[in-house]
Amino acid sequence: MEKESPRIVVLGAGFGGLTFCQTFHHAAARITLVDRQNHHLFQPLLYQVATAGLSAPEIAQPIRSILSDRLNVTVLMDEATDIQLAEKQVVLKQSALPYDYLVLALGGMTSYFGHPEWEQFAPGLKSLDDAIKIRRRILLAFEKAETETDPAVRERLMTIVVVGGGPTGVELAGAFAELFRRVLKRDFRRIDPSHARVILIEASPLVLSHLPLELATSGGEQLKKLGVEIRVSTKVKNMRDRWVELDNGDTIAAENIVWAAGVAASPVSHKLGVELDRAGRVKVLPDLSIAGHPEVFVIGDMATVIDKDGKPVPGICPAAMQMGRYVAHLIEDELAAPTPSHAPRAPFSYWDKGTMATIGRSAAVAKIGRFEFTGIVAWAAWLFIHLIFLVGFRNKLAVLLQWAYSYVTYKRGARIVTGMSAELKRAPPS
Amino acid sequence: MEKESPRIVVLGAGFGGLTFCQTFHHAAARITLVDRQNHHLFQPLLYQVATAGLSAPEIAQPIRSILSDRLNVTVLMDEATDIQLAEKQVVLKQSALPYDYLVLALGGMTSYFGHPEWEQFAPGLKSLDDAIKIRRRILLAFEKAETETDPAVRERLMTIVVVGGGPTGVELAGAFAELFRRVLKRDFRRIDPSHARVILIEASPLVLSHLPLELATSGGEQLKKLGVEIRVSTKVKNMRDRWVELDNGDTIAAENIVWAAGVAASPVSHKLGVELDRAGRVKVLPDLSIAGHPEVFVIGDMATVIDKDGKPVPGICPAAMQMGRYVAHLIEDELAAPTPSHAPRAPFSYWDKGTMATIGRSAAVAKIGRFEFTGIVAWAAWLFIHLIFLVGFRNKLAVLLQWAYSYVTYKRGARIVTGMSAELKRAPPS
Numbered sequence: 001m002e003k004e005s006p007r008i009v010v011l012g013a014g015f016g017g018l019t020f021c022q023t024f025h026h027a028a029a030r031i032t033l034v035d036r037q038n039h040h041l042f043q044p045l046l047y048q049v050a051t052a053g054l055s056a057p058e059i060a061q062p063i064r065s066i067l068s069d070r071l072n073v074t075v076l077m078d079e080a081t082d083i084q085l086a087e088k089q090v091v092l093k094q095s096a097l098p099y100d101y102l103v104l105a106l107g108g109m110t111s112y113f114g115h116p117e118w119e120q121f122a123p124g125l126k127s128l129d130d131a132i133k134i135r136r137r138i139l140l141a142f143e144k145a146e147t148e149t150d151p152a153v154r155e156r157l158m159t160i161v162v163v164g165g166g167p168t169g170v171e172l173a174g175a176f177a178e179l180f181r182r183v184l185k186r187d188f189r190r191i192d193p194s195h196a197r198v199i200l201i202e203a204s205p206l207v208l209s210h211l212p213l214e215l216a217t218s219g220g221e222q223l224k225k226l227g228v229e230i231r232v233s234t235k236v237k238n239m240r241d242r243w244v245e246l247d248n249g250d251t252i253a254a255e256n257i258v259w260a261a262g263v264a265a266s267p268v269s270h271k272l273g274v275e276l277d278r279a280g281r282v283k284v285l286p287d288l289s290i291a292g293h294p295e296v297f298v299i300g301d302m303a304t305v306i307d308k309d310g311k312p313v314p315g316i317c318p319a320a321m322q323m324g325r326y327v328a329h330l331i332e333d334e335l336a337a338p339t340p341s342h343a344p345r346a347p348f349s350y351w352d353k354g355t356m357a358t359i360g361r362s363a364a365v366a367k368i369g370r371f372e373f374t375g376i377v378a379w380a381a382w383l384f385i386h387l388i389f390l391v392g393f394r395n396k397l398a399v400l401l402q403w404a405y406s407y408v409t410y411k412r413g414a415r416i417v418t419g420m421s422a423e424l425k426r427a428p429p430s
Numbered sequence: 431m432e433k434e435s436p437r438i439v440v441l442g443a444g445f446g447g448l449t450f451c452q453t454f455h456h457a458a459a460r461i462t463l464v465d466r467q468n469h470h471l472f473q474p475l476l477y478q479v480a481t482a483g484l485s486a487p488e489i490a491q492p493i494r495s496i497l498s499d500r501l502n503v504t505v506l507m508d509e510a511t512d513i514q515l516a517e518k519q520v521v522l523k524q525s526a527l528p529y530d531y532l533v534l535a536l537g538g539m540t541s542y543f544g545h546p547e548w549e550q551f552a553p554g555l556k557s558l559d560d561a562i563k564i565r566r567r568i569l570l571a572f573e574k575a576e577t578e579t580d581p582a583v584r585e586r587l588m589t590i591v592v593v594g595g596g597p598t599g600v601e602l603a604g605a606f607a608e609l610f611r612r613v614l615k616r617d618f619r620r621i622d623p624s625h626a627r628v629i630l631i632e633a634s635p636l637v638l639s640h641l642p643l644e645l646a647t648s649g650g651e652q653l654k655k656l657g658v659e660i661r662v663s664t665k666v667k668n669m670r671d672r673w674v675e676l677d678n679g680d681t682i683a684a685e686n687i688v689w690a691a692g693v694a695a696s697p698v699s700h701k702l703g704v705e706l707d708r709a710g711r712v713k714v715l716p717d718l719s720i721a722g723h724p725e726v727f728v729i730g731d732m733a734t735v736i737d738k739d740g741k742p743v744p745g746i747c748p749a750a751m752q753m754g755r756y757v758a759h760l761i762e763d764e765l766a767a768p769t770p771s772h773a774p775r776a777p778f779s780y781w782d783k784g785t786m787a788t789i790g791r792s793a794a795v796a797k798i799g800r801f802e803f804t805g806i807v808a809w810a811a812w813l814f815i816h817l818i819f820l821v822g823f824r825n826k827l828a829v830l831l832q833w834a835y836s837y838v839t840y841k842r843g844a845r846i847v848t849g850m851s852a853e854l855k856r857a858p859p860s
Contacts, residue, residue: 394843417468
């Protein structure tokens with residue numbers, strides 16, 4: 001009797017899960033890739049959809065289409081509800097999948113630090129739908145301000161609060177400030193959008209605090225030059241609809257509040273019965289498997305990995321891709337062995353290629369290897385690297401076109417409001 | 431005392447209203463343009479958004495941005511609720527606008543021929559939101575079919591009914607058939623999307639019946655070659671969720687039904703107290719004004735205009751643009767006259783540049799002047815003309831890129847599902 005082909009189940013088609021499927025080349029194994037979306041999302045450019053620079057399809061690709069020629073990969077649009085480690089089975093909403101190897105790559109979700117009720121007031125930015133919702137609300141606020149006669153209401157409509165001064169918060173705040181000051185500026189007759197306020201709230205004493213001090217300082221200065229009001233060492237104490245209270249007692253009336261502060265791992269991690277960190281990330285072994293289950297791996301933002309130098313591996317795309325590649329080679333090797341077995345395994349090792357954040361037109365900070373850059377050089381590097389890594393030739397070309405267009409014309413290519421019926425459900429201001 | 435500048439209110443920023451604002455050049459007049467969307471929509475390519483070929487922002491432009499340098503034009507995102515002809519005033523949701531001239535250009539909406547309850551089962555295609563909803567539902571149907579084990583349910587999931595064999599219905603049916611047979615074909619493992627059924631229902635004996643007989647016949651044949659099942663001389667008798675009954679007694683179980691059959695004028699036309707045709711379109715005078723109110727004009731799809739040869743002017747973009755231009759010049763002339771007065775006026779005259787419909791890759795029909803084309807020549811003409819008329823340089827370039835990409839790779843650039851939360855509200859099949 002022929003040996004049955006080994007079954008590999010991959011949950012999540014983000015950078016980790018997708019890289020795994022693209023790297024894995026043992027033809028006899030059958031892979032099932034499960035994601036609740038039909039598309040792979042290029043998260044690093046999501047803030048540009050939220051700020052009307054790019055359209056949603058330009059940073060997304062159908063998962064099926066990316067893996068079209070990988071005939072041993074089956075893609076299912078579904079969601080895992082349970083993981084039965086003892087039975088080696090994943091329970092989906094519509095079926096159950098037995099596995100020989102399981103790769104968990106479900107990424108993170110927005111965390112409100114014990115205040116889930118704030119979600120309704122301050123949407124996070126994790127999916128295309130989040131981005132389209134934020135874009136709609138920001139653009140609508142200016143449309144309403146143009147017809148508003150009460151100066152206090154007009155001020156609220158033209159105020160936006162971004163909570164969290166990490167890369168996402170900084171990129172959002174910078175892109176909003178440019179949108180108001182450079183793009184919308186000429187298009188209104190009764191209001192002046194360049195007077196709109198963008199307020200960035202950060203709990204630590206510095207924005208971009210994961211970067212070396214000089215880069216973080218430069219990032220903050222570049223952001224201020226764009227007109228962003230930065231409030232460091234400041235926490236959100238309370239929140240209501242269109243209203244924020246800070247821990248120093250200040251209150252801000254803002255039509256839009258965007259949450260870019262916390263990330264928590266997918267709740268599926270709680271099903272594994274293993275140790276998690278505070279954000280719900282799975283504490284994996286050096287080979288990225290979980291204790292007692294060498295056939296189960298957790299990669300990307302869902303895992304907390306301590307590198308050989310004792311430092312945690314950052315939750316960024318290159319790290320997730322490296323983990324996907326590592327696990328793919330590891331499983332390939334085990335399947336290729338004359339007698340398949342699980343041990344011993346060389347540990348995962350993270351290769352730090354650097355980190356970067358863009359702030360605005362010709363403004364960015366970047367650390368590449370030992371080198372640090374700010375301003376236009378960092379910005380050019382940022383553009384180049386993001387274009388290279390964007391999945392799909394058409395998307396690269398389309399995004400390049402959009403960026404060239406915006407650079408030359410000071411316009412944005414996706415300044416449209418869609419999903420108005422959803423908006424009508426938002427409670428009117430009280 | 432200086433004479434007050436005349437106030438012109440334009441309702442609707444479609445082809446008619448926008449062309450009016452772009453043509454009108456009497457600097458002293460103040461124009462207020464009101465639309466409930468923030469964008470001008472290039473309707474002729476809307477079906478390509480619904481069929482995953484183009485992204486929404488590629489066929490839309492912010493109205494403010496188009497009219498940015500027209501300093502005497504104020505754009506308001508609002509909706510007219512009443513028109514008070516005697517007071518010369520338009521009532522919006524948020525304010526009231528007095529006018530000296532009023533231009534009504536609100537276009538049409540989907541009509542269900544006395545069956546408004548069918549709307550929930552068969553969405554129409556008038557806005558970007560409609561298109562995104564149809565795209566989502568079509569793509570989801572195939573995702574569900576891939577995980578479905580019941581053959582009858584799988585067949586329903588892979589069946590789509592398009593009601594109405596005019597240009598929109600034909601373009602939709604052709605684009606669906608190509609999407610299934612050429613684009614999705616390679617990307618599934620358990621189903622074969624090229625077996626999906628596209629059924630086009632048309633009440634008259636011919637699809638594209640507004641075209642000369644040979645063109646209409648050719649259009650139908652090209653459509654059949656793509657695999658579309660055409661049922662002419664057939665009417666929808668009854669409809670339920672995911673189920674259509676035809677007047678010959680046949681019933682079809684279809685996950686998706688798209689309504690491309692009827693157009694009715696904006697309900698605002700009923701506020702005018704003048705004669706309407708069966709579709710609610712305003713019967714205007716030869717100068718496009720309404721009886722008794724030479725200061726009120728109705729243009730585009732909202733008006734029914736009989737040309738000097740006795741034939742009705744068709745409800746297509748070039749006609750709306752010609753009307754917008756005609757009324758702009760007419761009002762300019764009246765305002766420039768030493769003693770402003772309303773009479774006499776030369777009648778509007780429609781210049782028929784032709785008509786065309788695309789069916790699929792290298793397949794189309796076109797009538798340009800006295801010349802009739804089919805196949806690849808008509809298709810090339812269609813592409814060229816639509817690119818020329820698409821508003822905005824960036825959009826032209828982006829759409830050209832998308833078309834070239836699709837032509838070469840047999841892929842589609844916007845095959846993504848967004849708005850899933852809206853979808854969860856759709857009732858499950860009973």
